[in-house]
Amino acid sequence: MITTTIQNDLFIRAAFSQQTERPPVWMMRQAGRFMKEYWDIKNKYSFLEMCKTPEIAADVTLLPVDLLGIDAAILFSDILVTAEAMGGELSFTQGVGPRFANPIRNEKDIDALSIAVEEKLRYVADAIRVVQQRLNGAIPLxxxxGAPFTVLSYLVEGGSSKDFKLTKLFLNNHPALAHKLLDKIATVTITYLNMQIAAGVNALQLFDSWALALSWDDYQEFAHQYNVKIIAELKRTGIPIISFCKGSSVFAPLMAEARPDVISVDWNADLRRIKQTLPKGIAVQGNLDPFVLYADQAVIKKKIIQLLERMRDEEGFIFNLGHGIMPDIPFDNVKFAVDVIKEFRY
Incomplete structure (x- = not known):
């Protein structure tokens, strides 16, 4: 593991529930389609080319560092690169999103997936090294x-889904096959995240984006136990891990049992109340409704200050959104929001 002294370590301190002078801020999808500079790059390359070319991935990763002044960078990549490395035939189409040409339908399809993915994902490790060289210890990376259930949902649906019908049929009618697939994805995810640690990341986030599709019992069986396994098997001394899902306001008590350092909370919950129900030493991240960033700047400031004041006496708070920035949110509003947070003091 590469270790560098981080000049702005607010994010790391907050993730480990240590005292900070203000909340650190970063935003999911902060290196994305709401920025003109992103499109200047995207118009030259396909999405997967951007992910798989370390210098380009580094360029995009650093856009919000340079343009927004956030307290942590997140590597530009995608949660589905693990599924592609396993053998999923992945493509991205503008306006459609990710598609797998060979969706999982039976045990033979699962058996065809490889767990030997490290070489295929080497480009991610290379991108991490380029980013860290450029950051030079300024902020954490x-x-x-993607968590196993969420990756499974894409492989079974063949892409995005509004109702997860095929996924739920698969879980209900073929639970043994679902567990076989989930176990493979979990094994790959552990390898992949440990590779990122070795390459030099300073923190990790596990995205179980679509867990809200599940009932409580199904979340326990088909999501939670695999997230527990992943977090337990990471070689991450000094590397905090954030657990995120849509539905964290419901599943937070279970998520805490996996022993992440941080739980990222959606906007449906009172963040302070969630924090106070969690075991001591688990920080929270969130949880502004990203749609607030469409509003007038006076409204944006009011809503942010309300959240910051609500969390004033709580150790272990990272400001973020309840989910990612939408592509058509005005850049100036995002920059304004970051500035409001950075001016705040406990």
Whole structure:
């Protein structure tokens, strides 16, 4: 593991529930389509080319560092690169999103997936090294992966889904096959995240983006136990891990049992109340509704200050959104929001 002294370590301190003079701020999808500079790059390359070319991935990763002044960078990549490395035939189409040409339908499809992915994902490690060289210890770099249930949902649906019908049929009618697939994805995810740690990330986030599709019992069986396994098997001394899902306001008590350092909370919950129900030493991240960033700047400031004041006496708070920035949110509003947070003091 590469170790560098981080000049602005607010994010790391907050992630480990240590005292900070103000909340650190970063935002999910902060290196994305709401920035003109992102499109200047995107118009030259396909999405997967951007992910797989370390210098380009580094360029995009650093856009919000340079343009927004956030307290942590997150590697530009995608949660589905693990599924592609396993053998999923992945493509991205503008306006459609990710598609797998060979969706999982039976045990033979699962058996065809490889768990020997490290060489295929070497480009991610290379991108991490380029980013860290350029950051030169200024702020932390967050690595990430998709959690097994969420990755399974894409492989079974063949892409995005509004109702997860095929996924739920698969879980209900073929639970043994679902567990076989989940176990493979979990094994790959552990390898992948440990590779990121070795390459030099300073923190990790596990994205179980679509866990809200599950009932409580199904979350326990098909999501939670695999997230527990992943977090337990990471070689991450000094590297905090954030657990995120849509539905964290519901599943937070279970998520805490996996022993992440931080739980990222959606905007449906009172963040302070969630924090106070969690075991001591687990920080929270969130949880502004990203749609607030469409509003007038006076409204944005009011809503942010309300959240910051609500969390004033709580150790272990990272400001973020309840989910990612939407592509058409005005850049100036995002920059304004970051500035408001950075001016705040406990």
């Amino acid at each position: 967050i690595g990430f992966a």
